[in-house]
Amino acid sequence: MSIEENTLPHVVYVEITEDNCDQRLDNFLIARLKGVPKSRIYRIVRKGEVRVNKGRVDVKYRLAAGDIVRIPPIRVAERSEELYVPQGLQAALQEGILFEDDGFIVINKPAGFAVHGGTGVSSGIIEGLRLIRPEARFLELVHRLDKDTSGCLLIAKKRSALRKLQEFFRNSEVKKTYQALLSGQWGRKKLIVTAPLLKNVSKGGERIVVISPSGKSAETLFTRLKTFRHATLVEASPKTGRTHQIRVHAASLGHPIVGDDRYGVDEVNKTFKNKGYKRMFLHAETLKFPHPVTGISMSISAPLPAHLANLLQHEEQV
Known part of the structure; x- marks a missing residue:
């Protein structure tokens, strides 16, 4: 799968909504600027090229609803092909919903699949779920299971649910x-x-x-x-x-x-x-x-x- 580089042609201003509030700035930028190395993201924040409400902030700053984030022109790596998610995984996800409401989903994770893509893994459970739920505005893992472990896996459909469920895990x-x-x-x-x-x-x-x-x-x-x-x-x-x-x-x-x-x-x-x-x-x-x-x-x-x-x-x- 080849990767091409594009440059965001101009400064972008993003208004933070409920879906992204209380998220750390670095995590927000990593999700938005896919393909940009973390070191580069940390550098543009440190140099003040990224600003929140016209001011400098630290990468650990937690975003609030209504914040305006300035994102400078930056090279973004984009995949020239669609993400590949095996049909077997897509079918298992469709059939494996154990519980769902407005805030979260519990799926019966099949063994043999990582919960998310990464080094040497093109796609995982969360990428597969996003593929079969293109209308979903927000889908994030609440916790993790090992690749070869099957069973109950929690996925949040709202940031408010993600924050609360992760708090339950911490406590x-x-x-x-x-x-x-x-x-x-x-x-x-x-x-x-x-x-x-x-x-x-x-x-x-x-x-x-x-x-x-x-x-x-x-x-x-x-x-x-x-x-x-x-x-x-x-x-x-x-x-x-x-x-x-x-x-x-x-x-x-x-x-x-x-x-x-x-x-x-x-x-x-x-x-x-x-x-x-x-x-x-x-x-x-x-x-x-x-x-x-x-x-x-x-x-x-x-x-x-x-x-x-x-x-x-x-x-x-x-």
Whole structure:
């Protein structure tokens, strides 16, 4: 996919609406000036080429409704082709709506797709949703799930809903439960793991998360659901939301998640793959949170994907 560069021919003035209020200036500019490096955006703000209400502001300035943002002429990279979103993903998104109202959507995210495009990934869940909802003025991820994790994913349709839902996440008002299949027989009924996690540690060029005293606090409750001859089905309830938290905490128990190619055991994963487990067995089953407008308690669940449920039917219970 080739990229062409165009120059905005003149100064542009943008009036901030409710959809963009309370957003940081840098994030607003990054979204509007797609293809412009962040370093360039920070530089034009620092030099005063970007102004809000005719005055200089910092990149951390939070926009208010009615603000007038001055954007100078700047080279913007534009894709010469339309963004490609696989038909399979589009279909899964159409069929995977678990709940929707004026403020947000909960979708049953399919495994194998990143939540957003990025390095080496042309498109993801949010790009796919924007493609099938061209009339939507605002669609933003409230939180994230790993590429190979399926299940409940929250997407805001209004900035006011995004702010409120993210506040719920920060204040631990969102209760998340996952189903995970751990390799081997885990002997405990329940266990709270509180090992702190440090991310972006390089291991052979790969960025991983490790347990470290210098990491951030993390807490996961594991509850055994079923024991099989070679695996254990558990419910994992993370109190914190650290990167790869459930995966690393499960591995710390000596029972990594089946199919986890980053924190699991290669030979074990190969054995399960031969039995039909083609992906990591981690599924975001339930989200519980207050409605951002009414405050009513919401509980939304995503059924375990049929192929994973079918595989469990063939596991030998003990």
